[in-house]
C-alpha cells in the first residue's frame with residue numbers, strides 16, 4: 001500500500017536521523033525529497049506547498065524539546081498526518097449502515113468486508129442488497145455473505161421489485177441483527193437518478209451510517225465525489241478501496257482530508273479480510289517505518305526531560321540508573337527502531353541489522369544480570385568481589401565474564417555521564433556517545 005511513497009519517506013527519515021546537524025540546507029533537502037514523494041503519490045500541489053512551508057518553518061523555528069533530529073521527524077510525522085486524512089471509528093453498537101458510491105468503486109465487496117469486521121467484533125451483521133439493476137450484483141453479494149455465514153436479503157427473498165420495499169422488508173426481516181448493511185446500486189457517474197434513489201432510501205430508513213465507497217485510483221477526484229454525496233445524503237464516513245493497486249492513494253486520502261468527511265476503512269485487496277480501519281497515526285508511522293512512532297516520541301519526551309537528565313547526570317550514576325536507562329529503552333520497543341528515532345544523528349554507527357540484534361540481546365542480558373544483584377550491589381557496584389561475582393553469574397544463568405562485561409560497561413557509562421555533565425550538562429542521553437563505546441556494546 002503506497003509502497004513508493006512509503007519507501008521515499010523512509011529514506012527521508014533515515015537521512016534526517018543520520019545527518020550531522022539540522023540546518024537550513026538539511027531542511028531544504030528534506031522538503032525537496034518530501035515534495036517529490038508526495039507529488040508522485042498524487043497529492044495536490046497546493047497542499048504539498050502548504051505542507052512544505054509548515055515543515056520548513058517548524059523545523060527551523062520551533063524550539064526543540066529534545067534534539068533537532070527528533071524534532072524534525074516529529075514535525076514531519078505531524079504534518080503528514082494532517083494532510084493524509086482524519087480517521088473516524090464506527091461505534092460498536094446496533095446500527096443501520098447504507099453504502100453508496102459509483103459503480104465499480106468496491107461497494108459490494110466492502111459490504112461483505114464490513115460485515116466481517118463487525119462479526120469479528122462479536123456483533124451480528126446482516127446484509128441487504130438494494131441493487132435491483134444487475135442480477136450479478138445480488139449473486140456476488142450473496143456468495144460473499146455465504147462465505148462468512150452472514151444472512152443475506154434481496155429481491156428474491158421477498159418477491160418485491162421496488163427498491164424501497166425491498167430495503168424495508170429486509171430491515172424488518174433482520175430486526176434482531178445488530179448491524180444491517182445495505183448495498184445500493186451504483187452508476188457510472190453522479191447521475192441524478194442514483195442520487196434520487198439513495199436520497200429516498202436514506203429518508204425512509206434513516207441509517208445511522210452513510211458510508212461512501214471510493215476507489216483510490218481516482219486520486220484527487222475523491223474530493224469532488226465526497227462533496228457531491230455529502231450534499232445529497234450527508235456522508236458519515238468514507239471507505240477508500242483498492243489502496244493496494246494504485247500509487248495515487250495519497251491523492252485520494254489528502255483530497256478527502258479537505259472535505260468534512262473522515263475515513264473509516266481502507267480496502268487493501270480483493271479478499272474479505274483485506275480491510276483495515278484507517279488510523280492516521282498508525283498509517284503515517286507505518287509509512288515512515290517507525291513502528292509506533294507516536295508512543296515512541298511521547299515516551300522519549302517523558303523520559304528524556306532535560307531537567308531529569310541533568311539530575312541523573314549529576315548523581316553518581318549507579319547500576320540502578322543504568323538499569324533505569326535500559327528499562328526505558330526496553331519500554332520504547334525494539335532497539336533498532338529506537339536508534340532510528342533517538343539522538344543518534346551525531347553517531348557514525350552502521351545500520352546493519354545484525355549489529356542492532358546483538359546490541360539488543362546484550363542489553364537484555366545486562367538486565368537479567370542486574371536482576372540477580374542485591375539493591376546494595378546495584379547502588380555500590382564496587383563491593384562486587386569475586387564471590388559475589390560468582391553468585392550473580394550463577395543466579396542469572398550467565399558467566400563471570402559476562403557479569404564483568406556489564407560492570408565494565410557501567411564504568412564506561414559512568415565516566416561518560418561525568419564527562420557530559422562537566423561539559424554543558426543538558427545533553428540528551430546518547431548524543432555524543434563515541435562510536436567506540438557503541439561498538440563495545442555488541
Ligand code: GDP
Pocket residue numbers: 101102103104105106107108109110186213241242243244245266267268269270274
Ligand atoms: P461495486 O460496483 O461498487 O459494488 O464494486 P465491487 O465491490 O463489485 O468491486 C469492483 C471490483 O473491485 C471487484 O473486482 C472487486 O474484487 C474489486 N475490489 C474491491 N475492493 C478492492 C480492494 O480493496 N482491492 C482490490 N485489489 N480490489 C478490490
Ligand code: MG
Pocket residue numbers: 107108109131137186
Ligand atoms: Mg455492487
